[in-house]
Amino acid sequence: MLDMRLIREEPERVREALVKRHMDPSPVDKILTLDEQRRQLIQGVEEKRAERNVVSKDIAKMKDQVERQAKIDEMRQLGDNIDAIDADLKAVEVELNALVSELPNIPDPDVPVGVDDSDNVVVRTVGELPEFDFEPKPHWDLGPELGIIDFERGVKLAGSRFYVLSGLGARLQRALIYWMVDLHVKQGYLEKYPPFMVRGEILYGAGQLPKFEDNLYKDHEEDLWMIPTAEVPLTGLHMDEILDEAQLPLRYTAYTACFRREKASAGRDVRGIKRGFQFDKVELYTFCRLEDSPAEHDRMVSDAEETAALLGLPYRMMLQSTGDLGFGSHKTYDIEMWAPGCKEWLEVSSISNVGDFQARRSGLRYRPTDGKNTQFVHTLNGSGLGLPRTLIAVLENYQQADGSIVIPEVLRPLMGGETVIRAEG
RNA sequence: GGAGGGAUGGCCGAGUGGACGAUGGCGCCUGUCUUGAAAACAGGUGUGGGUUUGCGCCCACCGGGGGUUCGAAUCCCUCUCCCUCCGCCA
Numbered sequence: 114m115l116d117m118r119l120i121r122e123e124p125e126r127v128r129e130a131l132v133k134r135h136m137d138p139s140p141v142d143k144i145l146t147l148d149e150q151r152r153q154l155i156q157g158v159e160e161k162r163a164e165r166n167v168v169s170k171d172i173a174k175m176k177d178q179v180e181r182q183a184k185i186d187e188m189r190q191l192g193d194n195i196d197a198i199d200a201d202l203k204a205v206e207v208e209l210n211a212l213v214s215e216l217p218n219i220p221d222p223d224v225p226v227g228v229d230d231s232d233n234v235v236v237r238t239v240g241e242l243p244e245f246d247f248e249p250k251p252h253w254d255l256g257p258e259l260g261i262i263d264f265e266r267g268v269k270l271a272g273s274r275f276y277v278l279s280g281l282g283a284r285l286q287r288a289l290i291y292w293m294v295d296l297h298v299k300q301g302y303l304e305k306y307p308p309f310m311v312r313g314e315i316l317y318g319a320g321q322l323p324k325f326e327d328n329l330y331k332d333h334e335e336d337l338w339m340i341p342t343a344e345v346p347l348t349g350l351h352m353d354e355i356l357d358e359a360q361l362p363l364r365y366t367a368y369t370a371c372f373r374r375e376k377a378s379a380g381r382d383v384r385g386i387k388r389g390f391q392f393d394k395v396e397l398y399t400f401c402r403l404e405d406s407p408a409e410h411d412r413m414v415s416d417a418e419e420t421a422a423l424l425g426l427p428y429r430m431m432l433q434s435t436g437d438l439g440f441g442s443h444k445t446y447d448i449e450m451w452a453p454g455c456k457e458w459l460e461v462s463s464i465s466n467v468g469d470f471q472a473r474r475s476g477l478r479y480r481p482t483d484g485k486n487t488q489f490v491h492t493l494n495g496s497g498l499g500l501p502r503t504l505i506a507v508l509e510n511y512q513q514a515d516g517s518i519v520i521p522e523v524l525r526p527l528m529g530g531e532t533v534i535r536a537e538g
Numbered sequence: 539g540g541a542g543g544g545a546u547g548g549c550c551g552a553g554u555g556g557a558c559g560a561u562g563g564c565g566c567c568u569g570u571c572u573u574g575a576a577a578a579c580a581g582g583u584g585u586g587g588g589u590u591u592g593c594g595c596c597c598a599c600c601g602g603g604g605g606u607u608c609g610a611a612u613c614c615c616u617c618u619c620c621c622u623c624c625g626c627c628a
Binding site for chain 1 (some may be wrong): 548556557559584585587588589595596597598607608
């Protein structure tokens, strides 16, 4: 949610942001008109309310019944008048709110202007791409051959885009989750285990509703929705709270499953485990003061990078262009790992500085130590790595000529000392 | 699933139609006193919105929404959440 004051005072900045994102800037004018209307209606209705408050107090003291009744009649009329203006005001506010809540965040000046993800900029590449003296296989061949990914039974259970991990495959994923959460705790994040389902207002606060309703699973009898990422419950944790400045920054990490209907990418990436309706992820999340968010962003990027580096997987750091930048994001880095079997760069992590965009929608504020007005916090979120894609990177980068997989060293203690995944495993 | 009881400011807790944005206590801040601290005493201490150069003024908010009324924390309806008991089930 953008600050109405910003839209009012610097509409050009907002229009420019929309243009950079290839969106229609015309709602800005409509918003300005509605905002003006809103304030006029408020002035009118509050003036009348003030009058009613004064007269009502007088009525309580009146002895003369005739005069008293006359005032009561007068106030009844005034009340009807107030109700009428109130109805207009409400209609204007609903329309205004709908338009403002669909405005995306303003991109940071550093964000390259582009059409889509092909305009994302490579910031750095870390690690050497592995060389193979054989033709590396994609994970959708390796997994079934080793008996660690069962696509057929996943489809039997739940349909397309589902799979079953088996044996050391399941254990490898569990080890990755355990190891990642532990690493983030060491990096200074507090571990959380939130609900995987939340109420609609929490999704609104995180910016997922109303715009992305199609992408979410929902309980149709209750206002309960499956989370598409741990970012959603973590954002909602402090909804409507006023934190003390001294508490900040708050850094959290959480493992959750994530559920996405993938309506927007129907038919894409249907092969393998890259894009499922359900996947696991370890998330990083920070609430901080506005002036600290760029530094916190850098910190989260390097914490996520450490995860990739310790696994011994080559990756590249991308800065998203305005064509790829998420709705609520101010600036986003992606970590992409190379998958030699699929022969593509996999987005394993997306680390965003959201600024006060979610804080405004969720009511996340703090009171400065100097006692001045409350401020909105800045929020940042990032995957400490998405599991399926990290799993793909491990399987495809660590594969051997005989089809076996060497287990990354850091995970071996969590896998009972196993060093290699072989067929029949 | 059945029966009943609750939800008030940072916390505790009064308030059942008009002077209540809300008594009181605790906590916190400031001042007086003190070498310092404590104690005591005095004052202050919510959020959002509108308006104003500013001081300020006004409006709304007593779990959420709606209603009755000239006027609602207080009465009515409804939803959510919490507690107690019974039943059922992991």
